[in-house]
Amino acid sequence: MDKPLDRAYFEKRKNPKYDDKDKVTECCGQSRYQNSMMKGNKEDWKLIEDYIERRLHDYSNTISITPIFCNECKRFKEYVSEIDLEKTW
Ligand SMILES: [Zn+2]
Numbered sequence: 406m407d408k409p410l411d412r413a414y415f416e417k418r419k420n421p422k423y424d425d426k427d428k429v430t431e432c433c434g435q436s437r438y439q440n441s442m443m444k445g446n447k448e449d450w451k452l453i454e455d456y457i458e459r460r461l462h463d464y465s466n467t468i469s470i471t472p473i474f475c476n477e478c479k480r481f482k483e484y485v486s487e488i489d490l491e492k493t494w
Contacts, residue, residue: 432477442481444474449481457484466492 408414413425416438423438430437442449457470468487475482 430475430478430480433475433480433482435475435478435480435482444479444481453481460484460486466490 413423413428416423416425416428420438428436428438435441442452453472457472460470461467466489468489470487471485473482473485474480
């Protein structure tokens, strides 16, 4: 039978060690093969700062935004915002 060409096929072509079952990290469920923003990376930190600065500028009810990284692999996970509820209403 003809083989469907899926993402795993192309990932494997780029990287022969690619294992589709192994594609997400156990610690935080993120793709191992995607370029993640990493804790301690200066360029990534600048992107994060820019994002947070824009959000704070655009949303006056946002007090602060904390970038959360995975403790295990240092990949960026999410932003957690502190919201001023009085300003929301
Ligand atoms: Zn992780």
